[in-house]
Amino acid sequence: MIDRLSQGLLFITLRLGRMLLVILVVLVGTFLLLRLAPGDPALTMASAAGLDDPAYVERLRHEMGLDRPLPSQLASYLGGVLQGDLGFSHRNQTAVWALIAERLPATLLLLLSAFVLSSVAGIGLGVLAASSRQRSGRLDRVVGVVALLLYATPAFWLALLLVILFSIALGVLPAFGMESVGAGLRGWAHAWDVAQHLLLPCVSLSFVFLAVYVQLTRSAMLEAFTQDFVRTARAKGASEQRVLLAHVLRNALLPVTTYAGLQLGQLASASLLVEVVYAWPGIGRLLYESLEARDYPLLLGVFLVISVLVLLGNLISELCCYLADPRLASGGAQ
Template sequence: MSAGGFITQGLGFLALRLGRVVLVIAVVLIGTFLLLRLAPGDPALTMASAAGLDDPAYVQRLRQEMGLDQPVLAQLLAYLRKVLQGDLGFSHRNQAAVWPLIAERLPATLLLLLSAFIASTTLGIGLGVLAARSQRRGGKLDRVIGAVVLLLYATPAFWLALLLVIVFSVALGVLPAFGMESVGAGLRGWARGMDVAQHLLLPLASMTCIFLAVYVQLTRGAMLEVFNQDHVRTARAKGASERRVLLRHVLRNAMLPVTTYAGLQLGQLASASLLVEVVYAWPGIGRLLYESLEARDYPLLLGVFLVISLLVLLGNLVSELACYLFDPRVAASGGTS
């Protein structure tokens, strides 16, 4: 394929994916809005009870201010109109606009998600390569790696998170258990970065261990399959070094299923971050989602759902574009999903 044809096909591939993203976002907005309205509980009554004001007139006034006295369809149309204008609504519980509340917590979540993504993919692919090479040579390393990652995969995430806290924070006292940085320390620059890194280690370890096993098994299986293909035998017959065969001919062709799963993993990471942020009191949007759910804060809940959906869809889009770069045939076959 010529360079012009590759670019033209790539632009068409991107346009189709962007159209799907818009469609999915619309479905997410409408679906989550209707599901929250069908859920039990009255946000106005919950807010009034938390303030110690159960007067029916006060509750009714809150319902009017929050627009809950309108028909559901009218509420939905008003909400969609605001979103199209860039307005995610107003959180009456926090007395603040939704987007600034999310923007304040978003960097902490992005730090945790990107760190866990990089760590799990790097370690998983590296261990998968070692396991595949060991299996071809009849070594024991493949069985050891397989046993370890299987144990990690079978371990419940909440149990692993609590275990890490007990071992490294309570028993050994070497790592902080909660928060993103030391409260009241007043650290700046490099000292603050090191403090945040120390607080990040336990949440990062919890999320990395959850997804490590899948990368190991995907990389190992894909590489063992590629090892037996004709182009690898041809490269060896031409005298290519084992390192060149491994990196250029085997690993590159084995990356397609791994890259596909990497995009899907962002959705799983986003859901896992909710649990991890609650356990470690990590101040991200996962914890914000939990707090808004407890308070029946519908505008904030919808805003957090929208941002999480955008992060997941962005990850899937990047994954599909990476798959296209590895193998342009995915555009002709309808993509990776």
């Protein structure tokens, strides 16, 4: 027990150390890429305000720290991040963290909803397809065709189609935003209003990943059906339901769990287009707005938060695999 606990602590410590190293590389890499990109954020901001006075532009560059040497800018930024300061958005005249904290709950709600929908529905359809393959195989073919169509459909194109169908043609679901503006709803009425606004973005974001879950679960289960432990369980008189759930599905979930951690990173990137299409007030739309305005501190802050979300998803995935299969203990700590 003590040896297992020490291996687990070493596993977590090494993963956390790797996370910090990746975050440092992301911070330095994105900072240098943005600073070396053509264009002047101060000039862009001055032009947007209708002021092209060189003295005003130079004052803006001084306030934004752009007139300092690049190594000094990088050291100052990294020092601020270590103290929890992500910088100041001169375009919005507020702290970067305040802007991100305001938008982050909406993004987390969208990401978690899409994650739950795609994983639960995808695993369920994968189980149905694999179990059907053991019998007639008709349902397996239908699920396979549907999964292929969903995987080949771009998320932004599906989002536009859903808006046209359910919002414009049928008028049953709202097309834009997170809640009804000026409605003043409270309690369950407000929750129902948010859920209605969430449905279309969630479906648009989750369908591609749902198809991957279907194929992964189906392939892993079909492979598990051919293993010796399944034949042994059947020889001992275990029911087909117990073989399916306790033996086949349990072993098939390991590759699915690994993909689930990677999915968070893909969800974070795919949510950018979905949030723009639906005007969803999350950090994906904030990233688009800051990129359009060349707001470097805000861009760096959003990149940092997305990187942390991706790395946390990967860490949770690795921990789930570690707990599901004790044989990973020796290899996971290396």
